[in-house]
Amino acid sequence: MEALLPKFDSVFSIDCVIFGFDKGELKVLLIERNEEPFKDCLALPGYLVEQNESIDFAANRILYELTGLKDIFMEQFYTFGEVNRHPQGRVITVAYYAILRLNATKELKPVTNYAKKAFWHPVANLPELAFDHSQIFAKALQKIKRKITYQPIAFELLPEKFTLSQLQMLYELILNKKLDKRNFRKKMLNFGILKELDEKQKGVSYRAAKLYKFDRRKYGKLFQKELTF
Amino acid sequence: MEALLPKFDSVFSIDCVIFGFDKGELKVLLIERNEEPFKDCLALPGYLVEQNESIDFAANRILYELTGLKDIFMEQFYTFGEVNRHPQGRVITVAYYAILRLNATKELKPVTNYAKKAFWHPVANLPELAFDHSQIFAKALQKIKRKITYQPIAFELLPEKFTLSQLQMLYELILNKKLDKRNFRKKMLNFGILKELDEKQKGVSYRAAKLYKFDRRKYGKLFQKELTF
Numbered sequence: 001m002e003a004l005l006p007k008f009d010s011v012f013s014i015d016c017v018i019f020g021f022d023k024g025e026l027k028v029l030l031i032e033r034n035e036e037p038f039k040d041c042l043a044l045p046g047y048l049v050e051q052n053e054s055i056d057f058a059a060n061r062i063l064y065e066l067t068g069l070k071d072i073f074m075e076q077f078y079t080f081g082e083v084n085r086h087p088q089g090r091v092i093t094v095a096y097y098a099i100l101r102l103n104a105t106k107e108l109k110p111v112t113n114y115a116k117k118a119f120w121h122p123v124a125n126l127p128e129l130a131f132d133h134s135q136i137f138a139k140a141l142q143k144i145k146r147k148i149t150y151q152p153i154a155f156e157l158l159p160e161k162f163t164l165s166q167l168q169m170l171y172e173l174i175l176n177k178k179l180d181k182r183n184f185r186k187k188m189l190n191f192g193i194l195k196e197l198d199e200k201q202k203g204v205s206y207r208a209a210k211l212y213k214f215d216r217r218k219y220g221k222l223f224q225k226e227l228t229f
Numbered sequence: 230m231e232a233l234l235p236k237f238d239s240v241f242s243i244d245c246v247i248f249g250f251d252k253g254e255l256k257v258l259l260i261e262r263n264e265e266p267f268k269d270c271l272a273l274p275g276y277l278v279e280q281n282e283s284i285d286f287a288a289n290r291i292l293y294e295l296t297g298l299k300d301i302f303m304e305q306f307y308t309f310g311e312v313n314r315h316p317q318g319r320v321i322t323v324a325y326y327a328i329l330r331l332n333a334t335k336e337l338k339p340v341t342n343y344a345k346k347a348f349w350h351p352v353a354n355l356p357e358l359a360f361d362h363s364q365i366f367a368k369a370l371q372k373i374k375r376k377i378t379y380q381p382i383a384f385e386l387l388p389e390k391f392t393l394s395q396l397q398m399l400y401e402l403i404l405n406k407k408l409d410k411r412n413f414r415k416k417m418l419n420f421g422i423l424k425e426l427d428e429k430q431k432g433v434s435y436r437a438a439k440l441y442k443f444d445r446r447k448y449g450k451l452f453q454k455e456l457t458f
Contacts, residue, residue, distance in 0.1 A: 010239060010240060010241060010280065011239060012239060012241070012310070012321050049239075049310070049321075051239065051319055052312055053312065054310055054311050054312055055308065055310030055321065056310070058310075076307065076308060078305065079284065079305060079308045079323045081241070081278070081283055081284030081285070081287075081323065082283050083281055083282065083283055090280055092241050092278075092284065092321075092323075094308045094310065094321075
């Protein structure tokens with residue numbers, strides 16, 4: 001006979017930080033809450049984990065229920081466990097993130113009434129969020145800043161063919177600083193991870209720029225080579 | 230009035246994966262359990278989080294109580310939340326890790342009777358561990374393998390002055406593969422992160438090798454430069 005575990009007055013939750021890159025703007029997916037506490041406030045999509053579901057499963061279910069988004073590959077990145085982070089009791093939350101290329105066809109529509117609505121909000125002027133969600137968001141942003149320096153996440157965010165200006169804008173958005181154009185181009189081309197195409201931008205009123213593609217194989221190699229031998 | 234949170238039959242725990250680098254061997258800190266389930270089995274030091282402590286605090290308390298180790302800087306790395314990972318109920322565990330240079334002066338001594346004893350076990354021939362701890366250990370090992378390629382964790386593990394052979398051994402241990410000696414040295418010296426000292430090893434019976442130090446500033450820079458501009 002095994003002893004019973006002590007009962008704690010504790011629950012787990014999931015919060016999702018979904019970044020979207022949309023026509024030169026970095027956005028994050030928010031909901032407007034329909035429940036106390038923080039009714040009517042803005043928050044990350046998040047809710048409680050049920051007894052009989054794994055946390056990975058819960059993350060996908062909760063994101064779907066609160067926003068209508070499905071089949072998003074999310075990665076767990078940090079668990080927040082301060083004692084008083086939730087006004088109703090002890091709630092430890094496991095935070096997940098994903099970073100997507102937005103397109104207009106993905107309609108956001110909560111399927112529960114826990115959220116009044118879901119929408120993309122520009123990262124640049126984010127308001128204060130419910131609970132400790134501003135802190136969770138900040139940690140996720142830090143995470144993708146680090147990640148963009150050693151993993152090819154830019155792949156997921158740019159169209160297959162892109163200009164060097166679009167690539168630079170992506171880095172500037174995520175790193176949140178202006179980069180020197182000449183320097184950026186020189187470094188990027190030096191890495192040898194870009195394939196110059198025999199095509200130019202179409203449908204632009206200004207001087208059309210050359211298009212590039214990532215060389216996936218070389219990109220992957222670059223990010224492994226340093227000290228892994 | 231705020232609604233009460235639903236009661237789940239759930240608890241949180243902490244598990245600690247503490248790596249130690251000791252005279253050319255990579256070890257991990259284990260306990261022998263004194264409690265059901267898995268009584269007498271080997272496990273990572275881990276226990277339940279209390280209601281009124283943050284998870285970071287709990288990690289330090291639990292490591293101390295089960296092993297006697299104090300003031301270890303641990304980092305959270307992953308939360309394990311499969312439904313049936315614990316035979317007594319729903320237990321979601323937040324895993325922490327640290328990597329230390331061992332020295333003989335750190336005595337291991339549990340201060341609770343949850344653990345019969347605590348000891349360092351070579352990573353090379355790890356037995357099956359209690360619960361899903363083998364899986365937690367594997368994830369931590371993967372984490373330090375990745376980390377050694379982009380963060381200067383080698384600092385924490387080598388003595389201040391070291392030989393190139395010692396440095397190579399550390400990389401071989403963590404990456405778990407033989408590296409070519411000439412190639413390793415050439416690459417390492419090319420990085421410009423080592424300072425050659427005007428000293429040689431002392432007290433060795435074989436031909437004394439040259440000693441090196443890390444150039445902390447350059448090491449830090451190397452790991453930031455790639456795509457951060």
